[in-house]
Amino acid sequence: MRTLKERAFSYKKRMIFLLLSAVLIGLSIVGQAYFLVKIVDGVFLQGKSFEEVLVDLLWLLLCLCARSLFIYLSRRSGLKLATKVKSEYRGEFLKKYASLSFLASKQGQSGRKISVVTDAIDEIDGYFSQYIPQLMQTAFVPILILVVVASQHLNSGLIMLVTAPFIPLFMIIVGLQTRDKSEEQVEKLASFSGRFLDSLQGLTTLKLFGRANQQKQTILKSSLGFRDATMAILKVAFTQTFMLEIISMLSIGIIALELVIQIIIYDQLTFFTGFFVMILVPEFYSSLKELGSAFHNGRSSIGAAKKVDEELAREEETVTWGDAPLVKKMTPPKLELRQLSYSYGEEKFQLESINTEVSPYSKIAIVGPSGSGKTTLLQLIAGLIRPTNGQVMVDGKPLSEYEEKSWFNQLSYISQNPYLFSGTIAENIAIEGGRSFTQDELGRAIERAGLSGMIRNLKDGAHTLIGEGGRGLSGGEKQRVALARAFLKEPSVILFDEPTNGLDLETERLLQRSIQQLSKQATIITVAHRLYTIKDADQILFMKEGQLKAVGSHDDLYDRVAEYREMVTVQRGESAS
Numbered sequence: 001m002r003t004l005k006e007r008a009f010s011y012k013k014r015m016i017f018l019l020l021s022a023v024l025i026g027l028s029i030v031g032q033a034y035f036l037v038k039i040v041d042g043v044f045l046q047g048k049s050f051e052e053v054l055v056d057l058l059w060l061l062l063c064l065c066a067r068s069l070f071i072y073l074s075r076r077s078g079l080k081l082a083t084k085v086k087s088e089y090r091g092e093f094l095k096k097y098a099s100l101s102f103l104a105s106k107q108g109q110s111g112r113k114i115s116v117v118t119d120a121i122d123e124i125d126g127y128f129s130q131y132i133p134q135l136m137q138t139a140f141v142p143i144l145i146l147v148v149v150a151s152q153h154l155n156s157g158l159i160m161l162v163t164a165p166f167i168p169l170f171m172i173i174v175g176l177q178t179r180d181k182s183e184e185q186v187e188k189l190a191s192f193s194g195r196f197l198d199s200l201q202g203l204t205t206l207k208l209f210g211r212a213n214q215q216k217q218t219i220l221k222s223s224l225g226f227r228d229a230t231m232a233i234l235k236v237a238f239t240q241t242f243m244l245e246i247i248s249m250l251s252i253g254i255i256a257l258e259l260v261i262q263i264i265i266y267d268q269l270t271f272f273t274g275f276f277v278m279i280l281v282p283e284f285y286s287s288l289k290e291l292g293s294a295f296h297n298g299r300s301s302i303g304a305a306k307k308v309d310e311e312l313a314r315e316e317e318t319v320t321w322g323d324a325p326l327v328k329k330m331t332p333p334k335l336e337l338r339q340l341s342y343s344y345g346e347e348k349f350q351l352e353s354i355n356t357e358v359s360p361y362s363k364i365a366i367v368g369p370s371g372s373g374k375t376t377l378l379q380l381i382a383g384l385i386r387p388t389n390g391q392v393m394v395d396g397k398p399l400s401e402y403e404e405k406s407w408f409n410q411l412s413y414i415s416q417n418p419y420l421f422s423g424t425i426a427e428n429i430a431i432e433g434g435r436s437f438t439q440d441e442l443g444r445a446i447e448r449a450g451l452s453g454m455i456r457n458l459k460d461g462a463h464t465l466i467g468e469g470g471r472g473l474s475g476g477e478k479q480r481v482a483l484a485r486a487f488l489k490e491p492s493v494i495l496f497d498e499p500t501n502g503l504d505l506e507t508e509r510l511l512q513r514s515i516q517q518l519s520k521q522a523t524i525i526t527v528a529h530r531l532y533t534i535k536d537a538d539q540i541l542f543m544k545e546g547q548l549k550a551v552g553s554h555d556d557l558y559d560r561v562a563e564y565r566e567m568v569t570v571q572r573g574e575s576a577s
């Protein structure tokens with residue numbers, strides 16, 4: 001993982017620009033002080049007229065404008081640097097999340113992940129937009145001022161040299177505390193966000209089980225934890241500001257006293273030099289103080305970056321793909337499962353050495369008791385998880401060697417709970433990227449998925465908005481939208497996890513009809529729960545406890561496999577009752 005400093009220095013041109021701006025800011029500060037003092041000295045002590053000081057006035061104006069302009073450019077450059085680094089981080093997150101396996105992407109709390117990708121990355125902003133530009137300025141401006149002051153009046157320069165180290169020393173002590181505290185703050189915010197979203201999603205369940213109040217208390221505790229962590233950081237920030245003010249005020253006071261003594265009592269200093277030094281000294285301390293505040297933000301950013309890096313570096317199961325294209329042919333690809341095994345971890349469920357072939361256009365039903373590994377097998381075939389051993393072969397080549405896009409272009413996976421996005425029904429059906437669909441194609445898919453009746457009754461038809469997760473649609477309607485996606489996409493392989501919950505008669509019939517239609521153009525592998533699908537399949541894979549117990553047609557398995565017969569008899573009884 002690259003540190004924030006390494007990330008900043010990878011933008012060399014921007015860093016050079018920041019340094020250049022710092023040099024120009026420093027020069028304009030000294031120039032501004034010089035011309036101001038020259039004008040005051042000329043008008044009040046030498047009695048010069050307005051015309052005589054006009055050129056100096058113009059120079060003063062130029063220095064003021066230059067100072068403002070370079071400060072503005074330096075800040076803008078810092079902000080741009082922050083934007084670039086933040087989008088770099090977000091890009092890394094997107095890349096990581098996109099390559100995660102289906103299971104890994106479901107692990108952890110969604111709210112926590114959102115908080116890290118949004119709030120924690122935003123917290124990094126201060127390092128680049130404030131700390132780095134200020135660091136560049138402070139690396140040059142105080143040194144320039146010190147040299148100028150020392151060249152004019154050595155004693156003042158020495159006082160500055162002695163007092164100045166207190167500021168960075170104090171900053172380091174405080175900064176170390178800030179980093180730990182800000183790590184704690186990011187952690188508290190992430191945990192609060194995770195808990196909050198989790199509770200929000202399960203609010204109905206919590207109410208139904210009378211746990212809403214208890215959960216409210218947990219959220220309150222979590223939010224108070226975040227508040228305390230934030231207050232602890234603010235306390236450090238206020239203490240730091242207070243201490244920096246005291247150090248700089250005292251130092252400026254000592255120098256002023258010394259200058260006054262030199263001018264009035266010893267008469268060893270001209271008004272010009274004294275005034276010039278007195279104007280530059282506060283600039284010196286203010287530059288150091290500003291670095292103090294920026295340093296505080298920088299340390300907070302480092303704390304947040306540590307959390308972000310931890311999240312990025314967390315080892316999670318990924319799915320990698322090759323670059324072989326899978327060309328869409330007239331016939332669907334031939335699938336073969338070779339010694340296919342999967343394990344959710346030691347002492348957890350194992351799917352053991354599945355071997356079978358799936359010829360193009362066949363209708364396969366995966367059946368077996370609950371928890372026997374049917375969905376796991378379907379996810380392996382889809383390429384959503386990678387086998388621990390063995391291969392899914394597609395047209396004689398391991399699935400992992402194909403391009404991700406070209407495989408998914410030929411595949412439709414209809415899960416038990418298909419996800420619908422917030423948007424219109426039409427947008428949800430025409431979800432496939434890279435290809436636009438005509439209204440006719442969309443209408444046909446809607447018709448074939450049995451959605452036209454429902455859509456006709458809606459005021460805005462297919463352009464009716466639905467909520468995220470398909471809020472506003474029934475379970476059966478969501479299944480039909482998923483079917484419409486498959487009709488529109490015209491894939492070569494369809495993987496279908498049949499809903500276990502009872503569907504109404506009409507949706508049942510529609511599913512049967514749809515499968516019949518889709519099977520004309522694709523291979524269909526269904527995790528089957530309904531007797532009709534099971535009987536209609538060309539080949540049945542009967543699973544039990546992670547093993548493929550038998551393969552064959554319904555009649556064949558019914559005659560030969562007692563456990564299968566038993567399962568079908570139970571199902572018959574249920575459908576008859």
Ligand SMILES: Nc1ncnc2c1ncn2[C@@H]1O[C@H](COP(=O)(O)OP(=O)(O)OP(=O)(O)O)[C@@H](O)[C@H]1O
Nearest residue numbers: 103344348349368369370371372373374375376377
């Ligand atoms: N993410 C996971 N981590 C650990 N174990 C898991 C995970 N997902 C599933 N399992 C376990 O794997 C086994 C097989 O699950 P799978 O969903 O494949 O079964 P299934 O046959 O499809 O069941 P059902 O018919 O009830 O949907 C189950 O015992 C389940 O507890």
